[in-house]
Amino acid sequence: MNEADRIQVAHEELDGCLVANLDGVLDTHTYGHIRDSLLKLALEEPRAVVAQVDDLQIRSEPLLSVFSSVWLRVNHWPDVPVFLVATDPAKRRSITGSAVSKFVPVYATTVEAVGAAEKGPARKRRRAVYPPVLMCSAAARAFVRETCRDWQLDAWTSDALCIASELVENAIEHAGTELELRLELRRGMLTIAVRDGSPAEAVLRQGNQGQPVGYGLQIIADLAKVWGCAPDLRGGKVTWAVLTTGPRWFEKFPAWQAPSRP
Numbered sequence: 001m002n003e004a005d006r007i008q009v010a011h012e013e014l015d016g017c018l019v020a021n022l023d024g025v026l027d028t029h030t031y032g033h034i035r036d037s038l039l040k041l042a043l044e045e046p047r048a049v050v051a052q053v054d055d056l057q058i059r060s061e062p063l064l065s066v067f068s069s070v071w072l073r074v075n076h077w078p079d080v081p082v083f084l085v086a087t088d089p090a091k092r093r094s095i096t097g098s099a100v101s102k103f104v105p106v107y108a109t110t111v112e113a114v115g116a117a118e119k120g121p122a123r124k125r126r127r128a129v130y131p132p133v134l135m136c137s138a139a140a141r142a143f144v145r146e147t148c149r150d151w152q153l154d155a156w157t158s159d160a161l162c163i164a165s166e167l168v169e170n171a172i173e174h175a176g177t178e179l180e181l182r183l184e185l186r187r188g189m190l191t192i193a194v195r196d197g198s199p200a201e202a203v204l205r206q207g208n209q210g211q212p213v214g215y216g217l218q219i220i221a222d223l224a225k226v227w228g229c230a231p232d233l234r235g236g237k238v239t240w241a242v243l244t245t246g247p248r249w250f251e252k253f254p255a256w257q258a259p260s261r262p
Contacts, residue, residue: 006030007056009037016047017114023055026063035066038082039230042074043238048081048117049074050110053095054088064100071103076226077184077191077242081105083113123186124151130179132172132196140168140181144192147183156190156243159223163241166216167194170202170239177236189225193240195232202229202239 007024018041026034041049051067058064071082084106086092095106107113128143130136144164148157164181171179177197184191204217220227224241232238 007033009034011041013046014050014110015114015117017050017117018044018046018048019050019052019110019114021052021055025057025059026066027059028063031063031066035069036231038067038070039073040233042070042078042080042082043230043232045078046080047119048083048114050083050085050113050117052085052110053091054086058091058094061094061098064095064098068100068103073228073230076189077193077228077240079186081117083107083116085110085113123184125182125184127180127182130168130181132176132179134169134172136172136179137165137168140164143181144183151185153185153190159243160190160192163192163220163223163243164194166219167192167239167241170194170216171196171198174198174200174202175236188244190243191240192243193238195234195236195238197234197236199231199235199237201237 007022007026007030009020009022011018011020013019020038020041022034024030038049038051049070067082067084074080074082082104084095084104085108086095086106087108092106092108095101105113105116107116126143126147128140130139141161141164144160145157148154148160153160168179168181171177171194175196175198180195182191182193182195184193202217204221217227220241223243225244227239227241229237229239
């Protein structure tokens, strides 16, 4: 029996929220599928992701950590709250008494959960779509530079350019599909995100001497407040990084100068 036979995740939109109806078994075999399904919904940036668990058979309490795991992955970006709905009082008491309720609120009805979703913080967003050719890296940098100027983010421009270049070039090299570059500003944080059509997760790798293999994700990890990678609803993935004001990577490590770019 495969995951699809053990768990079904259907979703619908309700007042700006995405409600996921979980039908089946939560066990060690379906844990990853449930987590990834909810992450995909969160990357659509709804007001909230609401997981309806009435039809979910929970094999053991520790497995409820799948919901706090989703919350942890989306807490910084896209900053989407995750709620649970259990109409059965006994199941609701069981979940409320577990550690997951410290991070993921539990409600008695879907209407109640949707009503608890606040209108999110004001966001500025821009996006651009590129084919998988290397020359698009320069176009992406021009897009980032223009956006930072328009949003008066001069102090972040060089870091944002560096991260965008690495994300775009990584997608071109490893995914080879059309890619979408997203910039988002909210709560004093700038997010640079790239979606591509490959489901293969971006992974930080090191060489034999402990040095990063190329600049790539090592630069992103050092520059960003936080970064991550998650699957999306269209079958690909989104790799993202969040910037706040702070020391620039090349100022911290001057020996690692970036290659010259236009």
